[in-house]
Amino acid sequence: MAEEAAYIPYVHCQTLNSHGHALSSVKFSSDGRLLASASGDQTIRTYAINLKGDPIAEPAQVFTGHDSGISDVAFSTDARFIASASDDKTLKLWDVETGSLIKTLHGHTNYVFCVNFNPQSNMIASGSFDETVRIWDVTTGKCLKVLPAHSDPVTAVDFNRDGSLIVSSSYDGLCRIWDSGTGHCVKTLMDDENPPVSFVRFSPNGKFILVGTLDNTLRLWNISSAKYIKTYTGHANSQYSVSSAFSVTNGKRIVSGSEDNCVYMWELNSRKLLQKLEGHTEPVMSVACHPTENLIASGSLDKSIRIWAQEN
């Protein structure tokens, strides 16, 4: 058992006010060099992360082209491309370096809400208000599969670490796990009560999923036993699709946004609330943890992104 080192709090180090409308999603690239943000102002922006620098995040590119607000953005594994999901019913694939639009993926019949690349980055999974999950081929832009996933808007999709499974969550209260190769449903995770699920993602080893529901609770489910094994409360989440993340760079933690304008951090195993990061003036919609450094980015309805780092 690892000893609990004294907790070093995170402090606010930077605010980015580049967007003109509420932030919906923030993501770090897997090499940690870039941060991407998606907003209701119909643009996606990327920022270069310089850990030694001050400020840490420098604006890099702006991606314009969507006709409507954007709900989600995702990096490919090599950080060469980003995919964005928008209310204009399309997904767009952009070149990170040049900021140019490469492809538009048509097919969804309602707002596209969430998007993710698979680890091999040859496929994209997207979830939409049209209650389906679509799997797209990155090279041709063709829709490979349409999964009849849910009976309410799909709020999150995520691939596991070898890309063989997809988890999807929806306001209908269910989380479903799909085989990404065949498109068949492998498992459905639900409990006696089914509050709308606002967010889901796989744990780094793919054995657990972190599920956020609109009853102000976050749960960690064990996929094989189909039971939840941890509960995290204290934050507010009853209206928006607030995202959460695993922080593994310094002790195992769960980080989540909240509708009371703070970022919450719990210790994974003990479920103790470690810190509430205050600073935003409106609900925090999305949080992202840097893959290697102790850095957290949060995006909020107050149109700003805040970067938090551990003081040292």
Added chain:
Amino acid sequence: MNAPIIDPLQGDFPEVIEEYLEHGVIKCVAFNHRGSLLAAGCADGSCVIWDFETRGIAKVLRDNDCAAAITSVSWSKYGHRLLVSAADKSLTLWDVSTGDKIARTTLQQTPLHARLNPGLSSPSLCLACPLSSAPMIVDFEIGCTTLLPVCVPEMPDVLAPPQRSKCAESGPPFSPAAACFNKCGDLVYVGNAKGEILIVDYKSVRVLALVPVSGGSAVKNIVFSRDGKYLLTNSHDRIIRIYENLLPAKDVLRSLEDLGKNVDGVDGVEKMKTVGSKCLTLFREFQDLVTKMHWKAPCFSGDGEWVVGGSACKGEHKIYIWDRAGHLVKILEGPKEALIDLAWHPVHPVIVSVSLTGLVYIWAKDYTENWSAFAPDFKELEENEEYVEREDEFDLMPETGKVKVSSVNEDEEVDIETVEKDAFSDSDMSVEELRYLPAEPIPDTNEEQDELKLIEARISASPASEEAVQNGHVTDLVSSPQGEMGETRGKRKRKPSEKAMELQAEKAKASKASGRTVREKSRAVGDQEIDESVNGGGDDDDDAYY
């Protein structure tokens, strides 16, 4: 890691054709180590690599010097290199990730089969089996070829097994032989025209052991299973034989030498046979007693549990699947085109077969929907069960304060990071495997944007659907490897009638004028797919859910 949740009964053998891949006229196929990439050689001398997950083309290796049909493709162990042999007597070694040619040699005869050494991570050594001479080892680095012995030099008639008259056709002048590496690549197993398996140490060019195949007819194919425990021979007498490999996995050469030393009293061929009997034992024989057909491209399944062989009769595309115990479990029948090559996916129950017309058919399991995956409290029954009510089932109970007691111990330690070792990784993973070629998205062009608008207009114009969604599955994916929308669409779409064309023209004008509103209004816009599976009109529920 997903093994615990995926139904174990589904890892069997394929049953139906799922789809087919097309790229020119394909001659031969090979899966990489994981089955994530499929390499195929074409009749025009180019080699195409498909990303097997998306069924899209990942790379095309084209050599301007070579325009002759490819006779075989072979991957290196970790998938970095690809060896291609062609009908113009050449062998080319390609670097897969860069698409560059590493080396190329020309042999005396056309190699029918060429295999890279499976033991080395960056092999430059390969085994080539030409049609009309002995198999040879080709070393690209040194640039030399070494012929391997095809028979044991000894008194021919005294010790060789009696020849059946049927085999007179495979006469001595050509002595074709089949050969393959063993799993770690330090021995070569040669099957010769006299019906013997020779175990050869190719470095010293010595025959170390000899195993006579019963019946003594020429060996046409010789293949190891993936784990190296079983060896398969396909002989001219139409029998497929399975041998169990008794040699240990590591240090094979030394074990063979030791075996050789321990045999006393006999010399020459007899000694080799005695050693041989300690290396391989006959396990099973497979043949079709009814039709007595010749077999083509037999091989093992990825886990070695199944043996598959294609029928070599012209005009039929039949694949026989046996389990290792010898029972014929399935005959897969495809369209009436002769089968020229076969490969079993290393991991999934998927078979890929190449027909004479150059199409690659993908066979997979026929999936029956697992309804209990959609709702955990569903119980699937095989047959009707009589339901017996409990005595108090419909009684009205007073609310007894339902308190849900969580039976979960939330204090237990949870590990979210460690991953189990991959079941499919053999030996050491010191070299990184090339599993995928990075996807390069093809940029949308302006024409494609305009065509999209035309499709939308068309959809609103002709409510009668162009293509039923049911067909869409196979036709969908036919167009995927092409990537050229315009051309495939031309093949598939029905020509709209004149009235529809007028309506379309009107709508096109209207849609350009009113822009988004037209799109949103017409329900059928539901599927704005670039390809065919469009259902015009009808319910939204019918939208392309396959």
